[in-house]
Amino acid sequence: MRIPILKLHHYLLVSIQTEIDDHTAIQFQEDLLSKIHKSGSSGVVIDLTSVEMIDSFIAKVLGDVVTMSDLMGAKVVLTGIQPAVAITLIDLGIHMKNVPTALNLEQGLTKLHQELGE
Amino acid sequence: MKPQSCVNIKKEWDIVGARQLGREIAKKIGFGIVDQARIATAISELARNIYLYAEQGQICFDVIDTMEHKGICVTANDSGPGISDIGQVMQDGYTTSGGLGAGLPGVKRLMDEFDLKSVENKGTQIKTTKWVR
Ligand SMILES: Nc1ncnc2c1ncn2[C@@H]1O[C@H](COP(=O)(O)OP(=O)(O)OP(=O)(O)O)[C@@H](O)[C@H]1O
Ligand SMILES: [Mg+2]
Numbered sequence: 001m002r003i004p005i006l007k008l009h010h011y012l013l014v015s016i017q018t019e020i021d022d023h024t025a026i027q028f029q030e031d032l033l034s035k036i037h038k039s040g041s042s043g044v045v046i047d048l049t050s051v052e053m054i055d056s057f058i059a060k061v062l063g064d065v066v067t068m069s070d071l072m073g074a075k076v077v078l079t080g081i082q083p084a085v086a087i088t089l090i091d092l093g094i095h096m097k098n099v100p101t102a103l104n105l106e107q108g109l110t111k112l113h114q115e116l117g118e
Numbered sequence: 119m120k121p122q123s124c125v126n127i128k129k130e131w132d133i134v135g136a137r138q139l140g141r142e143i144a145k146k147i148g149f150g151i152v153d154q155a156r157i158a159t160a161i162s163e164l165a166r167n168i169y170l171y172a173e174q175g176q177i178c179f180d181v182i183d184t185m186e187h188k189g190i191c192v193t194a195n196d197s198g199p200g201i202s203d204i205g206q207v208m209q210d211g212y213t214t215s216g217g218l219g220a221g222l223p224g225v226k227r228l229m230d231e232f233d234l235k236s237v238e239n240k241g242t243q244i245k246t247t248k249w250v251r
Contacts, residue, residue: 021134022166053137053155055162056220084155091156092163092224093210 003028005035011112012036012074013105015047025061032065036074043112044069047105049080059094066099075115077101079108124178125165127196133165136177143179144190148250156228157190157248163221164194164244170215172198172242182247189249192229197241204234 001024006013012035018024036044046062048054054062066076077100081089089096100115102108123143125136140161144154161177168175175196182189201207208226213219222244226232229246236242 019134019138022130053141053158053162055159055166056218056224057162057166059220060218082155084152087152088155088159088228091227092159092220093227094218094220094224 001027002031005032007035007039007041010040010042011109012039012041012044013047014044015050015105017050020051020058022057025058029061029065029068033068033072036069036072042074042116044074044076045079045105045108045112046076047079047108048085049082049104051085052082054081054085054089056092056094059089059092059096063096063099075100075112077108077111079103079105122178122180124176126174126176127165127168128174130169133162133169136165137161140177140179140190140192143181144248147181147183147188147190149190149248153248153250157192160225160228160246160248161192163225164192164246167221168194168196168198172196175241187249189230189247191245191247193246194244195241196243200238200240200242201234201236202238204236208234 001018003014003016069076079102102111125132125139137158141154141158144157165177178193180191182191206212207222210223211219225246229248231247233245
């Protein structure tokens with residue numbers, strides 16, 4: 001299983017639609033970083049609308065991918081986190097303080113526009 | 119109590135299998151969407167710990183359905199290295215694998231009851247329960 005990464009102008013769009021196992025998560029991390037590198041994209045939206053569960057491992061991978069992309073010069077916004085997922089993350093003690101988020105894909109793109117000034 | 123169903127944890131994908139089965143059972147019992155997510159997340163943490171630290175083990179589900187109580191009991195069993203300092207592993211941020219160290223303290227908060235028994239070099243058993251409110 002590989003998570004598809006779409007290119008839209010100078011942004012990358014990812015919509016996670018499947019149950020993520022650990023291997024898929026790590027593979028996605030590598031795929032996204034190499035796609036940022038190859039495409040020269042300055043912004044990434046990862047939409048999590050269909051994701052029903054984020055445990056500590058997936059949270060770590062997502063948090064890391066934001067930091068790593070940042071290091072490379074691309075800004076990542078996570079969008080569409082479900083209420084139940086937000087609640088369980090806080091139960092886990094995971095606050096994702098340094099991770100930019102938005103309510104949905106559209107607002108995520110707006111956020112990128114604003115922050116990148118493009 | 120209905121008969122137990124168990125999932126063997128041996129490979130990475132079994133973590134997904136266990137949390138999916140657990141969520142299905144939780145949904146049938148009548149848990150709401152948030153508690154279903156809590157239960158699935160707790161199972162994922164317990165199953166991954168088995169996979170990472172004990173290599174293999176089992177996650178078992180019991181449905182509790184009595185006059186007073188309705189709930190799900192999730193038990194994680196392994197014959198791995200065991201845990202010597204239980205107080206330490208229950209601290210937020212304690213990890214020996216470069217993780218977030220959120221798993222075990224998280225499971226305790228996600229579920230209503232939490233009981234950890236471990237004997238060094240023998241194995242670990244964690245029994246947790248969530249009640250339908
Ligand atoms: N079944 C087990 N057998 C032996 N040791 C365990 C077991 N489960 C947990 N541990 C030990 O307890 C520590 C804390 O576990 P916990 O799940 O809280 O965090 P983690 O697995 O290190 O990171 P995270 O779960 O956030 O990805 C682990 O690093 C490990 O050393
Ligand atoms: Mg863990």
